[in-house]
Amino acid sequence: MAVESYQSQAEQLVKDYLLADTFVPYTSVIGGIFACKLVYDLTQLLSALYFKSYLSLSSIKRVEWNNRAISTVHAIFITAISLYLVFQSDLYADNEFSGYISYRSSSLSTSTLGASIGYFVADLVMIVWFYPSLGGLEYVIHHLLSASAIAYAMLTGEGQLYTFMILISETTTPVINLRWYLDTAGLKRSRAYLVNGVVIFLAWLVARILLFIYAFYHIYLHFDQVMEMQDFGKLLVFGVPLVLLVMNLVWFGKILKGLRKTLAKRQ
Template sequence: MTMEIKSYQNQAELLLKEYLLGDSFMPYTSIVGAIFACKMVYDLTQLICTVHFKSFSSFSKIQRVEWSNRAVSTIHAIFITVMSLYFVFWSELFSDNQYGLITFRSSSLSTFILGVSVGYFLADLGMIIWFYPSLGGMEYVIHHLLSIGAVAYSMLTGEGQLYTYMVLISETTTPGINLRWYLDTAGMKRSRAYLINGVVIFIAWLVARILLFMYIFYHVYLHYDQVKELDACGQLLVCIVPIVLTIMNLVWFMKIIKGLTKTLAKRQ
């Protein structure tokens, strides 16, 4: 009996190592795994909030859906921000001191992490479309489609992963945005926490979605000789996607400034 269990264990480990985590299957494994993880976090959030928060049952159906959906969004944002910061600033993978063009560097880990992000964006886009427009309008659909296209291309080809991770650092603003919605839904719009959260969102957005993108454009300029080595699709994604996202970020930033100004004016 022990030998049979050991045999099954060895076969399972072989399957995991050579197929599910093999180079050719890894992207798809990470995507599918991320989608299942999103579903698990969503269901756990619904369960925990129903049991431990009495006011949760008084929310409307769409509020309960969005509450759990934002929990998934927050966890993904924290995870991808940490990993993106690691790859961009601490990992030797994209260091200028390493041999080879920086635009063509990738690793099994960097590809796997991008697959996780693709899985999340697919799951979240599905939710947005299913409940459209309750969870977000057309700007969210465009944002997610651009994100899926750029991240999936970088994941599957191994090209431009550095710039993909640079853009993904901007997800650091997501937890603050979600917390603001939580506070509003919980009736804490006039609390000090709501005001502090607004200030934090302003600073985080300025750094992660305005200044960071300026740095991305500067980095592309410095390494344009390497960017030109990408195929036409890769060059398009590296140059055009950040521009489109920058325009969207500026529009949202104006709304954040107006909202923060309005909140501060009410407290005077």
């Protein structure tokens, strides 16, 4: 009887708290922050054991090495779930019986956004703490805009579809981090470094330019539904992708310039 009583209490706790809509956002943010800490510590431990070049790095370089591991794990996680929610699940499918597409959300989508906020908060703290070693002002602006838009979508349930569309752009992060690792390991003149540059160019073109254009096209097709959102939500849906697109175009110009320089040296 005692066992059944404890089991009943545990089931009620899960139902009332762990599965409650108000509990999901906050725990997922905290979980995201702790996940970043875990990845940082594991990277530090494993790198010291298996990568000789890691031990020869300066302290700030080691911090960046670990920091890039965090961003890589987050990018893989958020890209996978974003692709599923946007293109595979029925959550955002064009179904007239499912309500406005700009108001749809689920426990999975909300908790995923919370975990992503946890990452952006943790990464922003590191960027500010070690400023400007881990990134300049453009990274601070990028993270603040991203975290604000994601937090609004998570807490209100508005515009989550477009938030996930933009988060798919994180697919470029692993290849960018790989380029840094190759450079740090002294492989800047290797074939892998050249192939990596081409992959970055293509990935950036698709995920950070063409995808943004598609997002604006989707907003245009569902303009009446988007306009039902709160004013701040509409500002984020229209404004944040636009600002990020401009930043992506500037960075794309730098990527193109760097690729041309690398190819010229190979001739």
